[in-house]
Amino acid sequence: MKRIILEVLLVLGLAGAGYFGWTQRAGVEALQPQVTELTEKVDESTKALEAAEEELAKVQEALKATQPATAELSAVKAGFENGDVLKDLEGLYAKQKNLSAERQLGLALVRMLTKGSEDPATVEALQKTLDQVDWKNKQKVICAAQNALAAAGKEVKVLAECYVPPPKPADDKKAKDEKAEEPGKDEKAGDKHAHAPHWEYEGALGPDNWGKEFPTCAKGQSQAPLNIKGPFAKALYKLAPDYKPGPLTILNNGHTIQVNVPAGSKLRVDSKPYDLVQFHFHRPSEEQLDGKPMDMVIHFVHKNEAGELVVLGVLVKAGNENPGIKALWAHAPAKEGPAVSPAGVVFNPMNLLPREMDYFTYEGSLTTPPCTEKVRFFILKSPVNMSPGQISDFPFKMNARPVQPLNKRIIETN
Numbered sequence: 001m002k003r004i005i006l007e008v009l010l011v012l013g014l015a016g017a018g019y020f021g022w023t024q025r026a027g028v029e030a031l032q033p034q035v036t037e038l039t040e041k042v043d044e045s046t047k048a049l050e051a052a053e054e055e056l057a058k059v060q061e062a063l064k065a066t067q068p069a070t071a072e073l074s075a076v077k078a079g080f081e082n083g084d085v086l087k088d089l090e091g092l093y094a095k096q097k098n099l100s101a102e103r104q105l106g107l108a109l110v111r112m113l114t115k116g117s118e119d120p121a122t123v124e125a126l127q128k129t130l131d132q133v134d135w136k137n138k139q140k141v142i143c144a145a146q147n148a149l150a151a152a153g154k155e156v157k158v159l160a161e162c163y164v165p166p167p168k169p170a171d172d173k174k175a176k177d178e179k180a181e182e183p184g185k186d187e188k189a190g191d192k193h194a195h196a197p198h199w200e201y202e203g204a205l206g207p208d209n210w211g212k213e214f215p216t217c218a219k220g221q222s223q224a225p226l227n228i229k230g231p232f233a234k235a236l237y238k239l240a241p242d243y244k245p246g247p248l249t250i251l252n253n254g255h256t257i258q259v260n261v262p263a264g265s266k267l268r269v270d271s272k273p274y275d276l277v278q279f280h281f282h283r284p285s286e287e288q289l290d291g292k293p294m295d296m297v298i299h300f301v302h303k304n305e306a307g308e309l310v311v312l313g314v315l316v317k318a319g320n321e322n323p324g325i326k327a328l329w330a331h332a333p334a335k336e337g338p339a340v341s342p343a344g345v346v347f348n349p350m351n352l353l354p355r356e357m358d359y360f361t362y363e364g365s366l367t368t369p370p371c372t373e374k375v376r377f378f379i380l381k382s383p384v385n386m387s388p389g390q391i392s393d394f395p396f397k398m399n400a401r402p403v404q405p406l407n408k409r410i411i412e413t414n
């Protein structure tokens, strides 16, 4: 238990007072800027020490303000003052050769709390942290904070990306609803999906009835997918995918097979970067070409800092075996459940793109509830192949929303 408290404290030190603001229902969004802000402060070296101390004072105040674990926390605070925490921590980490950046910073902050900012070893420890830390991976830190707090028995909201399902989910449906297919849903997983209505591709909960629970699905005027046919207008967007290899995380969310992509893969539209968040599959393709679907489609879902969504659609045609798909299908769960990250498996989404990037483009929506609009679609003209066996190994026989009315839109092509 003590160890968990220490871990919690470490990540608290990093996330600073913003973390407390967040747990006190200020919202997940509040956290990331705070982490960034604190990071930048630390980066300013000398000034940073003062600033960080201020943040820590706020954390201490916040610690005072929290009620349920007051006894434990005041024990920890006392531990700071007499140096026990630092000693324990140094003992704990002494055996580890390579401390993670989070732990390194945590250690440095604890040292600062104990010895003060004048202590040369504190400065050195902070410097060491800065040397090794990769702030692109802030998400890891946030996840560590959330999971450590959850492990310590706190009720915390967990970002979908961090969500580690309990060993025996008591409520399957809830777990399913927290596994959002599209990032629009992901954002708020954990706080609003506990009672999210269920939906299907057929029957009473099928697409014709999505609008009952998700009004945009019925009332939206720029819904996706579309039947792609002329006349087309001229598009000038330049697409430049820059996907990177990374550890594979794959799940069956009950509606599709989805691969969650670690930070670092981007699609540039003109010069604007969009982060690749996840990609998933539909069978047959949701988009139609002159009234005909292809065998499947892969949707690569991207999001920029402003939260704007871009979906790159890669059509799939039955043909030769696809080596990229082989690697995925080997690990894709046949049944709905939590994401799996098989040890040592690296995947590069680039493997699933065709060589040619010619496209059709239109403004559409998420093709699953809640059917949120303002999603820019690029559907590549060149399909990729999958063998008939690979197509039939996809565990969903039919998971495509029917095509939607074009209304006032004009499809463009480059």
Ligand SMILES: [Zn+2]
Residues within 6 Å of the ligand: 280, 281, 282, 299, 367
């Ligand atoms: Zn999709």
